[in-house]
């Protein structure tokens with residue numbers, strides 16, 4: 001059914017009992033044209049674009065838990081395209097442009113809020129490097145503005161801008177098209193739209209191995225039995241290297257827990273996103289009023305998907321240095337997701353050493369913003385066997401050739 005104000009009104013007349021499930025939950029078929037492993041945003045977007053852009057509808061998304069239960073449902077929802085290198089600028093800005101039309105396209109309110117993303121400069125050196133960063137963005141055709149201390153003050157009056165602050169703010173820069181989107185809605189919107197086009201979304205279905213014949217993948221072994229397909233896409237974020245190992249190849253991915261926390265809801269106080277690259281802390285206010293606070297990576301690799309007190313303490317200290325008034329806030333929840341960090345902080349999208357298996361991983365701490373383009377480009381290579389031009393520089397091969405795209409500085413949270 002189409003979601004609209006009319007369907008809400010119609011629902012009001014029948015006690016809101018007119019809603020059908022947003023996507024079908026069929027049993028897996030023995031064979032598909034393509035399988036996507038991972039029901040996060042990237043996997044669901046891949047399935048949607050396979051169906052929509054390439055007419056491939058005999059597709060299954062296999063998710064071991066529930067749709068959006070991985071990093072897609074655990075992230076701090078920031079979208080932006082403020083990267084340094086032309087390859088990344090093209091990739092991330094394509095994604096942001098897809099986000100800008102996504103609610104209408106999917107008929108699902110993803111609550112995109114382009115409230116601007118402000119990066120704080122705490123020293124003259126920060127300002128110099130931000131000037132370089134903003135210039136690089138402009139040369140890549142993406143708007144960016146350097147901000148004086150007074151302009152930052154006008155955007156976020158709750159910030160401590162006194163010269164005595166532990167981290168004095170001397171200015172910053174803003175991407176006004178940056179902001180936030182509702183993470184669950186992105187997953188649900190893609191799931192619903194893909195299902196409508198005929199894709200099977202199969203939850204509670206863990207991939208435990210890959211079926212291979214004559215040196216190529218021909219299917220997967222799952223907790224619900226074998227499923228065959230000649231084209232398999234992996235979009236499993238922090239568990240990509242686990243799946244790669246099952247398939248018999250290695251990835252230059254290290255998995256870490258990344259943490260975040262939210263406060264109790266308060267009245268509107270912050271209508272932009274504030275990020276301090278120097279401390280690794282960033283804050284936005286959700287539509288419910290909670291302060292959503294993002295933290296840095298754990299210092300050691302791990303698959304333990306839970307928060308830890310040490311990181312929480314450090315991030316609360318960094319946040320309070322910026323917003324002393326937040327010391328009164330009570331924290332509601334803290335959690336972690338397992339992110340897939342690659343040495344150059346750029347994603348990997350394309351073929352793997354096993355013919356028939358393609359991968360989309362390595363987004364690390366910043367793949368929510370990349371969901372539309374990650375799905376678009378993985379779908380392209382799955383459907384055509386050829387890399388999408390946007391994904392060409394992001395091949396696994398770059399770790400052999402040395403043509404890395406080092407976006408550590410722009411990744412926001414230090415990798």
Ligand SMILES: Cc1cc2nc3c(=O)[nH]c(=O)nc-3n(C[C@H](O)[C@H](O)[C@H](O)COP(=O)(O)OP(=O)(O)OC[C@H]3O[C@@H](n4cnc5c(N)ncnc54)[C@H](O)[C@@H]3O)c2cc1C
Pocket residue numbers: 037038039040041042043062063064065066067068069070071072073074075076077078079205206207208235236237238239243258259260294335336337338339363364365366367368369370
């Ligand atoms: C705390 C935190 C804050 C973040 N903040 C931001 C942010 O503000 N902005 C931003 O752009 N990015 C952010 N990120 C990163 C972003 O969340 C991820 O890069 C992105 O969600 C990855 O999407 P995905 O679909 O690849 O992975 P996921 O959503 O993790 O989906 C992968 C799915 O694969 C499934 N899976 C794994 N193994 C198997 C298997 N064997 N069989 C079947 N299914 C399997 C998992 O259950 C999971 O649902 C953050 C991450 C975290 C943890």
